[in-house]
Amino acid sequence: MSGRIELIAFMGLRQLFKDRGWSIPHFLDVETDMAGEDFLRFVSIDSDKVESFIINRSAIAVEDAVIHPGDRVALVPPGVPGPHRLLLGIHGQTKPEQPFGLSFAKSEDGGEGEEQ
Numbered sequence: 699m700s701g702r703i704e705l706i707a708f709m710g711l712r713q714l715f716k717d718r719g720w721s722i723p724h725f726l727d728v729e730t731d732m733a734g735e736d737f738l739r740f741v742s743i744d745s746d747k748v749e750s751f752i753i754n755r756s757a758i759a760v761e762d763a764v765i766h767p768g769d770r771v772a773l774v775p776p777g778v779p780g781p782h783r784l785l786l787g788i789h790g791q792t793k794p795e796q797p798f799g800l801s802f803a804k805s806e807d808g809g810e811g812e813e814q
Contacts, residue, residue: 746776751763
């Protein structure tokens with residue numbers, strides 16, 4: 699069974715699509731079902747760049763996802779702010795400690811200092 703997947707991306711992952719010359723949505727032909735990690739390998743996207751999938755309007759963690767031919771798939775990167783997490787349906791998943799790959803040094807007074 700083969701079919702066409704409609705793939706979109708949110709936030710910084712949209713730039714990845716642009717860099718690759720992919721339209722949004724980007725269409726892919728697939729032959730069989732794929733686990734989330736397998737799908738990310740198929741499209742050559744590092745798994746640390748994707749926190750969640752939205753498959754046919756349902757948010758699913760990468761490790762729980764199964765993509766079927768014909769699915770509509772959105773890639774959600776780490777660091778989506780709180781209210782948007784709720785709207786996207788990923789509110790039950792663990793929010794990354796350092797969103798967007800940023801890290802902050804502690805200042806001498808114990809508060810957060812400058813970005814590193």
